[in-house]
Amino acid sequence: MSAIDERRSQFKKYKEDVKDRGKPFYPYAMFHDTVMSLVVVGVIVGLASVWFYTSGENPDTCGGKDSCLLGPRYSEPADPGTTNFVPRPDWYFYFLFYLLRIFKWPDSVILGTVGIPTILLIIAFALPFLDIRSERRLSRRPVAVVAAILVVISMGELTYKGAVAKEALASEVVAAVPQWAQREGFANDPKAVAGANVFAEGGCTSCHTYLGTGGGNLGAPDLSAEGSKGKGVQGLESYVADPSKFGNTVMPKFGAFASIPAKDAQGKDLGISQLRVLAIFLDASKGPK
Ligand code: HEC
Structure with a gap:
């Protein structure tokens, strides 16, 4: 009996069963x-x-x-002013969360978040048209069984990796500051160095990258050469204080830094605010020498 005849007879039997016993x-x-x-x-x-x-x-x-x-x-x-909060999803989203680490913004993130789920959905839609045998015994369905096992294993693996994945700790970012100052050439400007520390501790690197450190998340640009864009200290200060005024609704407002006095590495008061030193640091960042 050819495959198509087999299918026809199965379909006929199915229709008869429905007529006899179906509701x-x-x-x-x-x-x-x-x-x-x-x-x-x-x-x-x-x-x-x-x-x-x-x-x-x-x-x-x-x-x-x-x-x-x-x-x-x-x-x-809830503390709306917190800047060092590390967002983590609930455990059952760890596998997706980890995919975002494999697929980096901006090059491949579309593949990871839209491409792969779409392909999987298309496969799920096509399945009833492809898998038309009435065979249900697992031992006779090697492809489906292997595919299911692989899905479970890879989701388990991604969930585990997402659970143990470390976020870059503020202390690790701070440790990179002297190297930044060296490469960007502002090591002799205590205000810019103080600003770099505020930047490292303030959670900026959870979105932005700076000389290879940081997240590169949510479309935040690299800031290693932000000072060469000609915004000036004043311009950068007002941007960081309230980015929504410049059409940036993703980035939090850091205006609260304006009321915190900045200190240098020795703990000496610099006489200006953290917001100001942050802007001085950004302005001094003309790109690595
Ligand atoms: C939640 C993520 C996030 C955090 C945290 C964040 N930013 Fe941003 N920032 C962005 C995004 C996204 C943009 C780009 C917006 C756009 O292009 O319109 C941006 C843009 C900027 C720009 C302008 C860049 C340019 O060249 O246009 C500066 C300067 C900046 N951020 C500084 C900072 C500083 C300093 C901090 C920490 C105090 C910080 N950001 C924290 C998301 C963030």
Whole structure:
């Protein structure tokens, strides 16, 4: 029997089975789905209510006034001014998170975030048209079984790597500052060096790169030669204080640095703000010599 005849006879048998024993989708299957969906939503609403009404505004009242059966409402108040927060996804997104380290902005990130998922989706759509045998035994489906195992292994591997991946610590970036000062030629300008330290500690390198250090994330440009663009110290200062005024809504506002006095390496007060030394550092960055 040729493959096409086999398929025809299988399809015929399927149609007969449906006629004999089948039930229409509406209302049978739809009723089941509706009931089950309502149960799931009900459980979520129930758990959310228990969590909300057993916890109080203040996490410290847990165990006392409030039982906090399902955990406190929050553990720490959000700090909108933080600049050294290292964003990490929940564990079940670690594999995607790690893909972003393999595919670097800007060259291949489109491949990693759009290209590969699209290809996988197309394969998933095409599958019912390609895999038309009615065979379901795993031992007779080597391609599907091997593919599934490979997917599980690679997701496991990526999840593990994402879990143990280290972010560049501020202290490691700070350690690179003397080398920056040397290569950019501002080692004799204590204000620029102080600004480089603010830059290294302020979390700028979680998005920007500087002489090979840093993330290169979210489309943030390399700043190693920012001083050669002719913006001037004043221009750079107002940019960093509030980038949204210059059409940059990705970068946080660092205006708060204007009220923190800058210190040099010996801890001596430089008499100007951290925002100012940051701008002096950027202006002194004319690219490596
Ligand atoms: C959340 C990511 C992020 C962080 C953190 C960040 N930036 Fe940016 N920054 C960007 C992005 C994105 C751009 C580019 C916006 C554009 O091209 O419109 C940018 C642009 C800039 C520019 C202008 C570059 C140019 O040539 O156009 C400067 C200067 C700058 N950032 C300085 C800093 C400094 C200094 C810090 C730390 C105090 C910092 N940034 C922290 C994302 C960030």
